[in-house]
Amino acid sequence: MKKTNTNPDGLSVEEMAEIFAALGQVSRLQIVRLLLAAHPKGLPAGEIQQELGIPASTLSHHLDKLRNVGVLDVEKDKQWIWYSVRAEVLKHLLAFLFAECCTRNPVIAIEEIQRCC
DSSP states (O other): OOOOOOSTTSOOHHHHHHHHHHHTSHHHHHHHHHHHHTTTTOEEHHHHHHHHTOOHHHHHHHHHHHHHTTSEEEEEETTEEEEEEOHHHHHHHHHHHHHIIIIISOSSOHHHHHHHO
């Protein structure tokens, strides 16, 4: 599949679609919310598992998916594996949405977005 780079952030539309697809699953979205709350340090896998109450194998699958699409960073610390959100990737997604909805066809007033963010 040809990658169409339509934004200045270096993410192609296809890459953004993969990220949005990964975030479209409930457990993965919950993981990202937890990690955003713990940003920038992140959380160890065991703590994420405890918060979500899902089996380790299921969590591992979701963490791998989010890491593979570029949403998460992984750091190994002696006996723990820490996960953190790559905030710059999420900023690129928000910038893409903003550019599409607010500059081409102003569905939302820019002032409304600036108030919330």
